[in-house]
Amino acid sequence: MSNGLIVSISGPSGVGKGTVIGKLREMLPDSRSSISVTSRAPRGTEQDGVEYYFRSREEFERLIAEGEIIEYDEYVGNYYGTPLTPLLRMSRGGQNVLLDLTVAGSLALKEKFDETVTIFLLPPSMEELRNRLEGRGTETGEVIDKRMAQAQGEIADAPKFDYVVTNRQVEQAAEEIAAIMLAEACRYKRRSEAVTTLLEE
Amino acid sequence: MSNGLIVSISGPSGVGKGTVIGKLREMLPDSRSSISVTSRAPRGTEQDGVEYYFRSREEFERLIAEGEIIEYDEYVGNYYGTPLTPLLRMSRGGQNVLLDLTVAGSLALKEKFDETVTIFLLPPSMEELRNRLEGRGTETGEVIDKRMAQAQGEIADAPKFDYVVTNRQVEQAAEEIAAIMLAEACRYKRRSEAVTTLLEE
Numbered sequence: 001m002s003n004g005l006i007v008s009i010s011g012p013s014g015v016g017k018g019t020v021i022g023k024l025r026e027m028l029p030d031s032r033s034s035i036s037v038t039s040r041a042p043r044g045t046e047q048d049g050v051e052y053y054f055r056s057r058e059e060f061e062r063l064i065a066e067g068e069i070i071e072y073d074e075y076v077g078n079y080y081g082t083p084l085t086p087l088l089r090m091s092r093g094g095q096n097v098l099l100d101l102t103v104a105g106s107l108a109l110k111e112k113f114d115e116t117v118t119i120f121l122l123p124p125s126m127e128e129l130r131n132r133l134e135g136r137g138t139e140t141g142e143v144i145d146k147r148m149a150q151a152q153g154e155i156a157d158a159p160k161f162d163y164v165v166t167n168r169q170v171e172q173a174a175e176e177i178a179a180i181m182l183a184e185a186c187r188y189k190r191r192s193e194a195v196t197t198l199l200e201e
Numbered sequence: 202m203s204n205g206l207i208v209s210i211s212g213p214s215g216v217g218k219g220t221v222i223g224k225l226r227e228m229l230p231d232s233r234s235s236i237s238v239t240s241r242a243p244r245g246t247e248q249d250g251v252e253y254y255f256r257s258r259e260e261f262e263r264l265i266a267e268g269e270i271i272e273y274d275e276y277v278g279n280y281y282g283t284p285l286t287p288l289l290r291m292s293r294g295g296q297n298v299l300l301d302l303t304v305a306g307s308l309a310l311k312e313k314f315d316e317t318v319t320i321f322l323l324p325p326s327m328e329e330l331r332n333r334l335e336g337r338g339t340e341t342g343e344v345i346d347k348r349m350a351q352a353q354g355e356i357a358d359a360p361k362f363d364y365v366v367t368n369r370q371v372e373q374a375a376e377e378i379a380a381i382m383l384a385e386a387c388r389y390k391r392r393s394e395a396v397t398t399l400l401e402e
Contacts, residue, residue: 119387122395126402155399163384164392176387183364183384186320186377191365194323198356201327 002190004032004095005181006087006113008106011121012151014133016167020121021100023174028181031096034087037063040078053083067112071105084112091115096181103154106161117184119177120161124168126151203391205233205296206382207288207314209307212322213352215334217368221322222301224375229382232297235288238264241279254284271313272306285313292316297382304355307362318385320378321362325369327352 011017025031037053039060048054055063060079063069072081082101090097101109103120110116123129129151133144158164163180167173184190212218226232238254240261249255256264261280264270273282283302291298302310304321311317324330330352334345359365364381368374385391 120389122399126399152400155396158396159389159393161389163387164389164395165387166392166395176383179380179383180387182377182380186364186366186381188321188360188362188365191367192360194365194367195356195359198323198327199353 002094002193003115004091004093004097005117005184005190006091006097006099006109006115007031007117007119007177007181007184008099008101008109009119009121009177010101010103010106010154010161011167012103012123012129012154013147014129014136014151015121015123016132016170016173017100017121019170020167020173020177021098023170024098024177027174027178028096028098031098031181032090034082034097034099036080037069037083038078038080040080053086070109070112071102084109088113103157107157110160117163117180118161119163119165119180120155120158121173122155122158122164122166123151124166203295203394204316205292205294205298206318206385206391207292207298207300207310207316208318208320208378208382208385209300209302209310210320210322210378211302211304211307211355211362212368213304213324213330213355214348215330215337215352216322216324217333217371217374218301218322220371221368221374221378222299224371225299225378228375228379229297229299232299232382233291235283235298235300237281238270238284239279239281241281254287268313271310272303285310289314304358308358311361318364318381319362320364320366320381321356321359322374323356323359323365323367324352325367 009017009021035049035053037055037060039055039057042054046052057079063083064072068084069081070084072079082099082105087097106118110118130144130148133139133147165173165176210218210222236250236254238256238261240256240258243255247253258280264284265273269285270282271285273280283306288298307319311319331345331349334340334348366374366377
């Protein structure tokens with residue numbers, strides 16, 4: 001059995017990444033998500049390895065030091081991060097894994113694991129990006145200006161990604177990402193077994 | 202405007218390449234085919250640059266010597282070949298070009314023009330390939346044995362192709378090739394203009 005794909009999708013805040021990934025998950029119900037690791041305590045019925053991997057602060061810091069955390073953030077005094085090993089395990093089990101990472105996170109993962117398929121989601125225009133950010137109605141003009149400046153910096157990193165998809169329309173963007181995944185599964189390097197089998201017949 | 206794709210599809214005799222390409226052309230009516238060049242004289246209403254490019258034997262041999270002919274064959278005393286320049290012209294005009302080439306032809310084109318997307322069409326099994334060759338009912342057992350040996354040699358070159366598609370079912374194989382074309386159009390190198398435009402806004 002060949003490895004599942006590891007597909008990492010990034011894009012600036014406001015581009016509609018969550019919505020596109022949601023649509024994509026509907027289209028590809030067999031794709032898996034990553035489970036984050038956190039240093040916060042489990043709540044209620046939360047189980048280790050289901051909602052999150054729960055680790056102590058010290059363990060989390062050791063995982064960072066070992067290069068096991070692709071990206072992480074601190075929120076209300078707790079770490080939240082994306083661990084590398086479970087992704088590789090799912091992929092080796094033949095499952096496609098879909099990741100929603102920051103631009104820096106996608107690039108770090110690609111650096112660690114070259115087989116990663118990286119996709120950058122672009123807005124149709126900077127004006128449309130601003131409209132979408134303003135449309136949320138939750139952020140001040142100052143925050144929006146900051147996000148726009150950040151978007152500019154992130155888009156400058158798009159050339160480091162394998163693919164670029166413009167989110168004009170959610171359904172179409174999700175279809176393009178699904179096509180990329182189907183195509184990547186047809187790459188010779190991922191289908192070499194089919195060839196070997198024929199030659200051995 | 203970005204260049205159209207140049208997509209070259211190869212596979213052993215009997216794999217069903219013609220049928221898959223026919224289905225693909227129905228799905229992608231905007232894709233163009235290459236026009237062959239021949240040393241035979243035009244017949245009836247045939248026009249240069251429509252059915253074929255008509256060239257003299259001497260001119261054809263000069264084109265071969267100049268590396269302008271990707272692949273050619275001689276049939277009943279006349280040359281038939283695939284010229285390079287018209288493909289590049291169609292691609293630069295933004296049109297996708299679909300080519301049906303021999304294995305050697307696809308590899309020669311990739312060598313000359315690295316942007317070519319090469320796809321190898323595989324049979325589901327060697328047994329099924331033999332069934333399909335026998336099913337034609339037009340070839341002797343000896344010819345079929347020869348084609349099977351040739352197929353084995355061609356499949357050994359599949360690792361030199363970008364993508365491998367197994368023709369289990371025509372519609373599905375054509376859909377995989379269409380997905381490859383959509384994905385290739387999303388590669389950063391082909392969408393760099395979208396990024397530049399955003400950064401200049």
